[in-house]
Amino acid sequence: MKYDTIIHNGIIVTVNRNFDIIIDGVICIKNGKIETVSPGPADRVAYQSENIIDARGGIIMPGLVNTHTHLPMTLLRGIADDLPLFEWLNDYIFPLEAKYMNSGNVRIASLLGCAEMLLSGTTTCCDGYFHEDSVAQAALETGIRGVFGQGVIDFTAPGVPDPADNIKTAGRYAEKWLNVSPLIRPSVFCHSPYTCTEATLIKAKRITRSNNILFQIHTAETKNEYDMIMSKHGVSPVRYLQKTGILDEMTILVHSVWTDEDDIRIISEHGSKISHNPQSNMKLASGIAPVPEFLKNRITVGLGTDGCASNNDPDLFKEMDVAAKIHKVNLLDPTVMDAGTVIQMATIRGAEAIGLGDQTGSIEKGKDADIIIIDTGSPHLIPIYNPVSHIVYSASGSDVRDVLVAGKLVVSDRKLLSFDLNTTLDRINLLAAQIQKDFLTT
């Protein structure tokens, strides 16, 4: 047969350069790639494939790209909420991580995180954590695409008891994963400018430069961080990173909440990218990043959900909805962050932000077939005047019916095909019961 898979009978929101929308569209896929995108009906081509997916009038769009996750944190979902930041970190997150985040648990929790993402329409993620080898291994089993960054921090961390080993560990990890799978890209995730020394930052960036991989770093997340860097280095976090030589096109600055005009100009000039995580920034009371200013300065901005301890789920549809609304109210302007802009951030801009813009993020000839189908038959998606506004303001992750990654169907009719989810859920429940007993009741 000429094509491996044909998708038809849906509204294609391509998110290509013209943001073309094809009301009754047909997509032909061969060897994991999109060969043609055209108006229907599919009769002309249907005989050329044995594998026809009927979108049943739904919305067909690129798989979503989550530019900031800490997948293993699914294990700690909802364990500590509504607390002051330092109590949350020091009394809960850090001791829990130290006690429970071994490589086995990291793998199980990452399986759950990947399952949630695939089921809610995210086909690509950019993760940063420790024991990242186990995260990447889990991702590989689930069929998701992603960039997976080994954590670097100048403290004791899960899997890296001696911080003197952090760079070596990250280097070994990156080399191991460089050519394992076309779906998995390694990366280095420096925790932040206030938890890594300048020497560590420089060495970590050297690893990513020599391997041409992504450098991730939390930057200017809170006022407290901004003040710390200011008092220690006399400049803002962004300017400090610039001086340290960290900023280039393969660096993604996560959060970038406390940034001023100068910082924004610097980020733009260096071609660095930003991951915007509005729900995490809201829940942890970090602040509102000046995203409309980033966009005016032509910075590539992707959306991220952050980890489950601060969100508490990786549904990018919710994140789009909030991203569209928070800047409107912040600037008292209902026209900023329109639905189309937000969809781009959750797809093509996100892909570009993590170095995968050539492979994914839009439905175009030559791209990998990372595609999702939204079931528009539920009452809350009826009527439909505008699919673009529907995606952002009405749909949620639970409306995603089918998901393909690189042409392979991994979710069909809301069921995960790629691995045995129930076994994973059972293991998570057992682990959680143990944590509840050991940690929360003492």
Next chain:
Amino acid sequence: MKYDTIIHNGIIVTVNRNFDIIIDGVICIKNGKIETVSPGPADRVAYQSENIIDARGGIIMPGLVNTHTHLPMTLLRGIADDLPLFEWLNDYIFPLEAKYMNSGNVRIASLLGCAEMLLSGTTTCCDGYFHEDSVAQAALETGIRGVFGQGVIDFTAPGVPDPADNIKTAGRYAEKWLNVSPLIRPSVFCHSPYTCTEATLIKAKRITRSNNILFQIHTAETKNEYDMIMSKHGVSPVRYLQKTGILDEMTILVHSVWTDEDDIRIISEHGSKISHNPQSNMKLASGIAPVPEFLKNRITVGLGTDGCASNNDPDLFKEMDVAAKIHKVNLLDPTVMDAGTVIQMATIRGAEAIGLGDQTGSIEKGKDADIIIIDTGSPHLIPIYNPVSHIVYSASGSDVRDVLVAGKLVVSDRKLLSFDLNTTLDRINLLAAQIQKDFLTT
């Protein structure tokens, strides 16, 4: 049998005065009312009913209370987004309402709105629109509980071509619905202090006082409204309503975004209630209401989703999530609007805010059995350490499996039992196609 229905095998979040949570709870229901709430197992009582609902380990909580809706606006969902406020109103909403909001269409669109609410766990709403007779009629068919307010405005409105008839129409409507059903309470909905004259406000309030029913009014929603009232009357919108004699315990002020210390003290002193609609206020760029200040001043605050033209769906779980987060980031304090407070706003406080605090909003002996069951088996709700934080930060309307209103099962296993939804959806789709053809393409 002693009981009509018994619900068991779930975590009951009672939202009673002590916010009691019963890990393995049993609820016995008779004649639409809750007779007992106790710890399980259910063996002791199971033989006393033929109708046993197994919550399968899920969360059992009071049905949610949506304190501000415009149900017929479901027909216009997503028809105009991301526009400047006056263009949105004058070029889209007002002409569309004038052309399409006849009583027949209002009824069909309200059926859809009620279906969405029930399916996403809302068992009570407080609505305000024109042709409200048709809204109440639709609600009655669907089995939802609610307060339904006939709109009053000093302009031509759907069903009230001559504004001189607005008070008479509202009065007739209120009298008609006073004793039709225990689930339906009539109300009067004055549009706002800038679209109703003082004389109209006074006459409308007189109708509600003489019938002991709720008076609803949009108040201090936008800066523009605040400035208009200030320049016309020399006082803030809240103080203007106080001077006009509108404020008492049966008045609900919707939005109350542009309110200062004095306004808040006045609202508190008069015992008036507030409906907080964070997503609408964000999307329309109205502003952020000072809700933590309202709560400090012991004002009863309920949550609302507003109409589908400004949200774009009535899922109160999303509204809880955003309500919890927006004030944290606004005040840079992660401890404000904790999950428990937000759940109270979406249940018992909402019920109190619309005059139904004795009937609904909590799971307690003597209350009507308005109860929902959340399926906690989906990956994004696993693991579960804290059901309270789960409800606000992880669950969504699509996780609601079963819904009872006054003891009657109206949603079972995510399917609506009370009326034929498919016929309604077909009629909505036909109507939308006509609107698309007539209005959007000319």
